[in-house]
Amino acid sequence: SDDKGLKEVSSFPIGGAVEIRQVLQDSSLRSIILNNFNSITATSDMKMYAIAPRDSVYNWDKADSLVDFSQRNDLRLFGHTLVWHSGTPRWVFQKASEDSVWLGNFLKTYIQEYVGRYKGKVAAWDVVNEGFDTQGGEYRETLWYNKLGKEYIANAFRYAHEADPEADLFYNDFNLERDTAKLNGVLKMIEELKADNVPITGLGVQMHLRMDIPDSLIRESVRKMAATGLKIHFSELDIIFNRHDDTRGGGEQLYSRVTPEMLEEQAQKYETVAQIYREEVPEAQQFGITFWDFTDRDTWINPFFDLKDWPTIYDSELQPKPAYYGFRKGL
Numbered sequence: 024s025d026d027k028g029l030k031e032v033s034s035f036p037i038g039g040a041v042e043i044r045q046v047l048q049d050s051s052l053r054s055i056i057l058n059n060f061n062s063i064t065a066t067s068d069m070k071m072y073a074i075a076p077r078d079s080v081y082n083w084d085k086a087d088s089l090v091d092f093s094q095r096n097d098l099r100l101f102g103h104t105l106v107w108h109s110g111t112p113r114w115v116f117q118k119a120s121e122d123s124v125w126l127g128n129f130l131k132t133y134i135q136e137y138v139g140r141y142k143g144k145v146a147a148w149d150v151v152n153e154g155f156d157t158q159g160g161e162y163r164e165t166l167w168y169n170k171l172g173k174e175y176i177a178n179a180f181r182y183a184h185e186a187d188p189e190a191d192l193f194y195n196d197f198n199l200e201r202d203t204a205k206l207n208g209v210l211k212m213i214e215e216l217k218a219d220n221v222p223i224t225g226l227g228v229q230m231h232l233r234m235d236i237p238d239s240l241i242r243e244s245v246r247k248m249a250a251t252g253l254k255i256h257f258s259e260l261d262i263i264f265n266r267h268d269d270t271r272g273g274g275e276q277l278y279s280r281v282t283p284e285m286l287e288e289q290a291q292k293y294e295t296v297a298q299i300y301r302e303e304v305p306e307a308q309q310f311g312i313t314f315w316d317f318t319d320r321d322t323w324i325n326p327f328f329d330l331k332d333w334p335t336i337y338d339s340e341l342q343p344k345p346a347y348y349g350f351r352k353g354l
């Protein structure tokens with residue numbers, strides 16, 4: 024019926040990305056969350072720059088509040104993210120440039136302390152985020168890769184597993200649904216990790232989609248991801264109209280306003296994404312679908328890419344869009 028939230032219609036978890044400060048302050052946003060989601064991910068509150076803002080200083084306040092909020096409301100809390108080049112604070116770069124042995128030790132103590140603190144409270148982690156190049160299927164040459172080699176990935180998974188053996192551990196990346204070379208690179212890495220008994224249990228595919236990414240390509244890619252046997256998380260779903268260049272972060276504004284026809288097409292695409300997930304990912308591997316911002320008021324896309332777009336399922340007045348109903352239909 025019309026008043027059922029997404030989580031009530033879905034057979035797998037439905038999540039939203041949140042900022043704890045906003046969740047606590049904004050009751051309209053809070054009711055959207057509580058009506059629709061049974062999983063949450065922090066947009067930024069659990070990244071390294073938030074948790075370890077300075078040398079030898081940990082700031083657990085926001086993560087603690089997220090744990091508290093998730094427990095009081097029976098939500099699964101997804102940990103995003105342990106190792107990410109863009110989430111790495113400046114002080115870590117500085118120390119690592121003087122001493123790369125230190126970086127390897129820091130990776131270990133950071134993960135053990137962080138994952139250990141929330142053992143049993145954070146259900147799953149994006150252990151490594153965006154470790155591959157946008158094009159070409161090679162490892163991304165981040166600080167972590169350059170100083171520690173590709174072993175930083177296996178090690179990060181091992182440390183996280185030691186700290187919480189029950190937690191699901193994901194590798195997470197973007198464009199995997201459209202960039203076949205990148206997907207193949209990631210799939211090869213997964214095979215190698217599994218051959219080495221590295222405790223990876225999930226693949227996160229961000230799904231920052233664009234209207235012109237062909238459904239058939241998305242479906243084919245998801246089929247390949249599911250063939251790994253890993254749990255599959257559509258971890259950061261949104262669907263934009265305008266083009267943006269992922270490598271430069273610059274936006275190309277093609278649409279200056281949104282029409283009813285565009286909103287219907289977007290609804291169709293959201294429906295198809297839900298269908299693809301249901302049809303191509305075996306039930307036992309369905310970890311869930313998470314929206315990366317769920318209102319056009321709050322979407323990260325506009326400030327980040329300097330665009331005006333309408334990528335989410337709620338409009339800027341916090342009313343459900345056709346996209347909301349389309350997605351629900353696809354569940």
Ligand code: XIL
Nearest residue numbers: 066067103152197229259315323327
């Ligand atoms: C974004 C947040 O939404 C923004 O608020 C922040 O300024 C930058 O990071 N891929 C990811 C997410 O894995 O962590 C990013 O989140 C969006 C792209």
